[in-house]
Amino acid sequence: xxxxxxxxxxxxxxxxxxxxxxxxxxxxxxxxxxxxxxxxxxxxxxxxxxxxxxxxxxxxxxxxxxxxxxxxxxxxxxxxxxxxxxxxxxxxxxxxxxxxxxxxxxxxxxxxxxxxxxxxxxxxxxxxxxxxxxxxxxxxxxxxxxxxxxxxxxxxxxxxxxxxxxxxxxxxxxxxxxxxxxxxxxxxxxxxxxxxxxxxxxxxxxxxxxxxxxxxxxxxxxxxxxxxxxxxxxxxxxxxxxxxxxxxxxxxxxxxxxxxxxxxxxxxxxxxxxxxxxxxxxxxxxxxxxxxxxxxxxxxxxxxxxxxxxxxxxxxxxxxxxxxxxxxxxxxxxxxxxxx
Amino acid sequence: xxxxxxxxxxxxxxxxxxxxxxxxxxxxxxxxxxxxxxxxxxxxxxxxxxxxxxxxxxxxxxxxxxxxxxxxxxxxxxxxxxxxxxxxxxxxxxxxxxxxxxxxxxxxxxxxxxxxxxxxxxxxxxxxxxxxxxxxxxxxxxxxxxxxxxxxxxxxxxxxxxxxxxxxxxxxxxxxxxxxxxxxxxxxxxxxxxxxxxxxxxxxxxxxxxxxxxxxxxxxxxxxxxxxxxxxxxxxxxxxxxxxxxxxxxxxxxxxxxxxxxxxxxxxxxxxxxxxxxxxxxxxxxxxxxxxxxxxxxxxxxxxxxxxxxxxxxxxxxxxxxxxxxxxxxxxxxxxxxxx
DNA sequence: TTGTATGCGTTATCAA
DNA sequence: TTGATAACGCATACAA
Numbered sequence: 228x229x230x231x232x233x234x235x236x237x238x239x240x241x242x243x244x245x246x247x248x249x250x251x252x253x254x255x256x257x258x259x260x261x262x263x264x265x266x267x268x269x270x271x272x273x274x275x276x277x278x279x280x281x282x283x284x285x286x287x288x289x290x291x292x293x294x295x296x297x298x299x300x301x302x303x304x305x306x307x308x309x310x311x312x313x314x315x316x317x318x319x320x321x322x323x324x325x326x327x328x329x330x331x332x333x334x335x336x337x338x339x340x341x342x343x344x345x346x347x348x349x350x351x352x353x354x355x356x357x358x359x360x361x362x363x364x365x366x367x368x369x370x371x372x373x374x375x376x377x378x379x380x381x382x383x384x385x386x387x388x389x390x391x392x393x394x395x396x397x398x399x400x401x402x403x404x405x406x407x408x409x410x411x412x413x414x415x416x417x418x419x420x421x422x423x424x425x426x427x428x429x430x431x432x433x434x435x436x437x438x439x440x441x442x443x444x445x446x447x448x449x450x451x452x453x454x455x456x457x458x459x460x461x462x463x464x465x466x467x468x469x470x471x472x473x474x475x476x477x478x479x480x481x482x483x484x485x486x487x488x489x490x491x492x493x494x495x496x497x498x499x500x501x502x503x504x505x506x507x508x509x510x511x512x513x514x515x516x517x518x519x520x521x522x523x524x525x526x527x528x529x530x531x532x533x534x535x536x537x538x539x540x541x542x543x544x545x546x547x548x549x550x551x552x553x554x555x556x557x558x559x560x561x562x563x564x565x566x567x
Numbered sequence: 568x569x570x571x572x573x574x575x576x577x578x579x580x581x582x583x584x585x586x587x588x589x590x591x592x593x594x595x596x597x598x599x600x601x602x603x604x605x606x607x608x609x610x611x612x613x614x615x616x617x618x619x620x621x622x623x624x625x626x627x628x629x630x631x632x633x634x635x636x637x638x639x640x641x642x643x644x645x646x647x648x649x650x651x652x653x654x655x656x657x658x659x660x661x662x663x664x665x666x667x668x669x670x671x672x673x674x675x676x677x678x679x680x681x682x683x684x685x686x687x688x689x690x691x692x693x694x695x696x697x698x699x700x701x702x703x704x705x706x707x708x709x710x711x712x713x714x715x716x717x718x719x720x721x722x723x724x725x726x727x728x729x730x731x732x733x734x735x736x737x738x739x740x741x742x743x744x745x746x747x748x749x750x751x752x753x754x755x756x757x758x759x760x761x762x763x764x765x766x767x768x769x770x771x772x773x774x775x776x777x778x779x780x781x782x783x784x785x786x787x788x789x790x791x792x793x794x795x796x797x798x799x800x801x802x803x804x805x806x807x808x809x810x811x812x813x814x815x816x817x818x819x820x821x822x823x824x825x826x827x828x829x830x831x832x833x834x835x836x837x838x839x840x841x842x843x844x845x846x847x848x849x850x851x852x853x854x855x856x857x858x859x860x861x862x863x864x865x866x867x868x869x870x871x872x873x874x875x876x877x878x879x880x881x882x883x884x885x886x887x888x889x890x891x892x893x894x895x896x897x898x899x900x901x902x903x904x905x906x907x
Numbered sequence: 908t909t910g911t912a913t914g915c916g917t918t919a920t921c922a923a
Numbered sequence: 924t925t926g927a928t929a930a931c932g933c934a935t936a937c938a939a
Contacts, residue, residue, distance in 0.1 A: 235916055246926045251918060261924060278685045282631055283916030285622035286931050292686070293665075303647035303850075314668055323687045325633075325663050328654055345618040346632070347663045455854055484854060491856060510643075511851050514795055516828060575932055586910045591934060601908060623932035626915050 234277045243271040254279055281321075290350050292321040294537055296530075297340070297364070298355035299331040301453075302481075304509050305526060309355055309378070312530020322538060325349055329358060337363050344371045351537030353378060353530070360423045376533040381423040390533045390549050394424060394506075397522045397553030398431025398476070399438070401504050404520075404555060405474045406439035409563045410502060414447040414472035416461040416482050428478045428506065447472050451482045458485020466493055473501065473564035480505035480512045480521055487515060487560070498562035508556050517559035524553040574617045583611040594619055621661075630690050632661040634877055636870075637680070637704070638695035639671040641793075642821075644849050645866060649695055649718070652870020662878060665689055669698060677703050684711050691877030693718060693870070700763050716873040721763040730873045730889050734764060734846075737862045737893030738771025738816070739778070741844050744860075744895060745814045746779035749903045750842065754787040754812035756801045756822050768818045768846065787812050791822045798825020806833055813841065813904035820845035820852045820861055827855060827900070838902035848896050857899035864893040 236254075240247045245268060252260050253268040271277075285291040296313060300306050313324050327343050329336055344352075344367065351374040354364060359377040365384060368375035377384050380394035405413050415432045418425030429448075436443055446468055449461035458477055462485060465472055477483035483505030487497055495501050497517055505512055508523035528551050536546050576594075580587045585608060592600050593608040611617075625631040636653060640646050653664050667683050669676055684692075684707065691714040694704060699717040705724060708715040717724050720734035745753050755772045758765030769788075776783055786808055789801035798817055802825060805812055817823035823845030827837055835841050837857055845852055848863035868891050876886050 236918095237916080247916090248918080248926060249924090252925090255918085259924060264924080280626075280916050281686060281688055282622055282625035282629075283931095284918080286620075286626045286933090287916075287918040289622075289918095289931070291622055295663075303643040307643035307646055310666055311668075314666070321686055323635075323665050323667065323683075325665050326650055326654070327663065328651075343663075346621060346661055348621055455850075488854065488856060510795075511854070514824060514828070514851070515855070516831060576934095577932080587933075588911085588935085589909060592909085595934085599908060604908080620932050623915095624934080626917085627932075627934040629915070 233280070234275045235280070236277070238275060239268065239271050239277050242275065243268045291348060293323050293325050293347065293349040294534055295325040295327050295343075295347065295349035295352045296355060297327045297329055297343075297352055297358065299329050299358040300355055302507075302509075305507070306355070308526040309353070309530040312527035312532075313353060313534040315527070316531045316534035316538070320538065322350070322534075329364075331358055331361075336361075337367060340364055340367055341371075344368070344373055349373065351375065351534075353533045353537065356380070356424060357419075357422050359383065374537055376536050378529050378533055379423060380427045383423065386549060387536070387545070390529045390536070390551070392524045392529060392551050392553055394427040394524070394553065395431040395434065397524065397555070398428045398478075398506065399434040401506070401520075401522050401555050402432050402435030402476050403438060404557070405476065405502060405504060405561060406435065406441065408474075408502065408561060410474040411441060411564070412444075412447060412470055412472045412474070413441070414449065414465050414475045416449050416451045416458060416465075416475060416477040416486065418451060418453045418478040418482075420450060425478060432476060444470075446470065451478065451485075453479050453481060455481045455485045458482030459489045460485075462486035462489035463493075466490075466495070474503070474561070475501065476504045476506075478506055480507040480509045480519060483519055483521065483560075484511060484515055487519070498560050500565055502561040502564070504561060512556075513558070520558045520561045521556050522553050523556050525551040573620070574615045575620070576617070578615060579608065579611050579617050582615065583608045631688060633663050633665050633687065633689040634691050634693065634874055635665040635667050635683075635687065635689040636693045636695060637667045637669055637683075637698065639669050639698040640695055642847075642849075645847070646695070648866040649693070649870040652867035652872075653693060653874040654870075655867070656871045656874035656878070660878065662690070662874075669704075671698055671701075676701075677707060680704055680707055681711075684708070684713055689713065691715065691874075693873045693877065696720070696764060697759075697762050699723065714877050716876050718869050718873055719763060720767045723763065726889060727876070727885070730869045730876070730891070732864045732869060732891050732893055734767040734864070734893065735771040735774065737864065737895070738768045738818075738846065739774040741846070741860075741862050741895050742772050742775030742816050743778060744897070745816065745842060745844060745901060746775065746781065748814075748842065748901060750814040751781060751904070752784075752787060752810055752812040752814070753781070754789065754805050754815045756789050756791045756798060756805075756815060756817040756826065758791060758793045758818040758822075760790060765818060772816060784810075786810070791818065793819050793821060795821045795825045795828075798822030799829045800825075802826035802829035803833070806830075806835070814843070814901070815841065816844045816846075818846055820847040820849045820859060823859055823861065823900075824851060824855055827859070838900050840905055842901040842904070844901060852896075853898070860898045860901045861896050862893050863896050865891040 239250045354377045359379045451457040451461045505521035512519040512521045579590045694717045699719045791797040791801045845861035848861045852859040
């Protein structure tokens with residue numbers, strides 16, 4: 228039967244002189260099989276090079292072996308790191324990783340997402356930040372009976388539906404570190420307003436100031452948009468304040484590097500005249516001069532855990548470690564404040 | 568029949584009082600159908616919210632709607648740009664994008680790739696550089712009857728199996744541009760040896776020197792490995808030469824930025840004391856100081872064309888534009904050479 | 908233009 | 924422990 232075409236389960240059954248079902252049992256490691264039959268069937272499978280057809284399996288099982296990563300993320304490094312983590316978890320399994328972008332600003336985002344789920348019917352979906360904060364997408368997953376995990380820094384869903392990083396505490400530690408160098412006027416460049424991650428990071432900033440006994444000064448908080456240019460702009464505004472900050476915490480590396488460049492343009496030396504700390508630990512952070520002190524978050528690990536949670540069988544022990552620690556990476560962009 | 572479950576083609580057929588086949592014809596836009604029947608069936612489909620099951624379709628058609636991007640690429644921006652291009656082409660179609668990494672150095676790479684093809688049986692595969700230069704993977708695709716496109720800068724396969732960028736000519740233009748500023752000692756920092764892209768770029772460098780009437784001086788050619796650190800190292804070596812170069816062309820931005828940092832460390836001012844040109848136009852290129860003059864290659868466009876070629880039906884007109892132009896992006900890292 | 912019967916390659920049911 | 928037979932949901936030959 229297999230002239231040129233792939234051998235099927237029927238070919239195996241015929242050659243091994245057993246039923247299709249028995250072959251199916253061998254493929255799926257059914258426990259209720261005599262060792263003898265199993266060995267025999269396995270040898271035939273080996274011999275003719277039979278490989279189960281994934282689409283047929285998908286139809287019969289009413290599920291496929293695809294995990295989808297749904298994102299609306301401008302940051303390439305972030306995206307690739309998540310993919311890396313997911314793929315680590317998928318290695319050695321039958322699962323594959325599908326990538327699907329959505330447009331946060333599109334009015335049809337919900338319908339687009341629905342269409343995607345209908346088109347591909349993935350077994351599970353990982354919602355990446357910032358789109359993971361969108362409750363409607365999660366709701367649609369539930370409607371479709373598609374499992375999902377939301378990657379985020381804040382608690383936006385039930386714990387079993389989430390993989391979290393503790394941004395707030397990480398930022399707190401970073402700002403405490405700045406304060407420990409002796410800084411009193413520590414500025415914050417915030418992320419996009421309305422984003423939970425920006426909010427979490429601001430809270431961490433406020434936590435730290437409180438802990439260090441410093442007052443929160445709205446003058447020292449500038450709005451950014453997670454982009455390089457917005458970092459430049461925010462920094463320039465800060466430099467014009469009556470009481471110029473001696474240190475800046477930026478809610479991501481891109482803005483931190485923007486602040487770095489802005490400082491250089493203004494002739495302010497980093498770190499001697501100004502300390503800067505970023506967030507993300509992008510590859511760039513280590514390549515700018517001076518190398519940027521920043522917070523590294525466990526993106527790869529979050530991707531990995533998300534995938535593991537999606538693939539877990541009902542009777543598997545639950546994966547508990549869903550709140551992953553970020554870590555301060557100290558480099559050369561922080562020093563004690565200049566003397567007044 | 569659809570209590571809680573998705574409606575199927577049977578439900579549509581029953582409610583519309585037509586045969587399954589007729590419904591199937593409507594789904595697939597068969598021309599031989601009366602408008603009346605079509606409208607009627609379509610209204611029923613709309614009413615009960617029927618969506619064809621992709622796995623059943625895949626089984627019956629003996630093909631699915633998945634394009635796989637297979638890569639072994641350390642550069643996040645590159646990867647994401649290719650994905651972006653592919654996804655642009657896929658938008659509005661039934662296709663999805665699967666991402667599969669392979670390990671260039673693994674001895675089992677061929678078997679791993681086979682396993683992947685068997686597991687997912689994608690409709691088509693895009694092989695990304697540098698793994699696209701591996702002939703064995705292409706051969707495996709042919710064995711499996713899986714369509715493939717190789718993205719590369721050199722001609723490594725038949726034109727219909729390729730999407731190319733003209734690295735060589737782009738490098739030639741970049742180096743000519745340097746020469747036009749008056750530089751005589753133009754150095755080259757090469758990419759990883761044995762890679763076709765590195766070879767193409769070197770040829771472009773040699774083309775330009777020849778065109779500008781400059782001799783090729785092996786003293787001014789240093790080996791790099793496409794990494795930031797290798798760029799630093801290569802630049803430091805060049806600075807120690809008896810006849811120090813007044814300009815450097817680096818085969819990618821990471822190395823170019825490495826050279827930039829190395830120059831700064833040595834107190835060499837860019838561009839006044841040294842001109843530098845990179846290749847890739849990564850986001851970083853525009854963020855370093857001085858902003859890097861570099862070559863932008865059409866990565867997104869290449870991804871898009873690759874996907875279009877894969878999805879093209881046999882009777883579609885062939886997609887001819889498979890050699891895509893790179894482009895010199897002039898910024899601030901090039902100036903006339905210092906006077907001697 | 909439409910319908911009937913059958914195939915796609917696997918898993919599930921239930922009986923032996 | 925095994926097997927015959929029926930799903931799974933859609934598409935294709937061939938007829939009508």
